Amino acid sequence: xxxxxxxxxxxxxxxxxxxxxxxxxxxxxxxxxxxxxxxxxxxxxxxxxxxxxxxxxxxxxxxxxxxxxxxxxxxxxxxxxxxxxxxxxxxxxxxxxxxxxxxxxxxxxxxxxxxxxx
Numbered sequence: 001x002x003x004x005x006x007x008x009x010x011x012x013x014x015x016x017x018x019x020x021x022x023x024x025x026x027x028x029x030x031x032x033x034x035x036x037x038x039x040x041x042x043x044x045x046x047x048x049x050x051x052x053x054x055x056x057x058x059x060x061x062x063x064x065x066x067x068x069x070x071x072x073x074x075x076x077x078x079x080x081x082x083x084x085x086x087x088x089x090x091x092x093x094x095x096x097x098x099x100x101x102x103x104x105x106x107x108x109x110x111x112x113x114x115x116x117x118x
Contacts, residue, residue, distance in 0.1 A: 056091075
């Protein structure tokens with residue numbers, strides 16, 4: 001049973017030493033579970049995903065406005081919640097393939113047209 005209420009990551013320098021309990025060690029910031037390069041790559045991947053999500057939402061909004069539809073009317077045609085559709089258009093939510101297909105069908109466009117600028 002753990003003697004302290006919170007767990008800490010094990011520092012890389014003492015991970016193999018079984019004599020010293022991790023909480024009794026000096027504070028060390030060199031953790032082996034995540035390198036700086038990996039963290040930068042992770043942040044870049046997250047940024048790319050957000051840009052793609054936002055670009056898809058903008059494409060949906062563009063086609064919706066060309067069809068002279070409100071978010072509520074498009075959501076009704078696609079059998080989706082209008083709040084969810086608004087979040088997708090703003091890039092706040094990712095969209096499933098099924099929901100994307102419903103939106104494309106409601107807008108009378110192909111999915112390829114919606115995703116061509118990604």
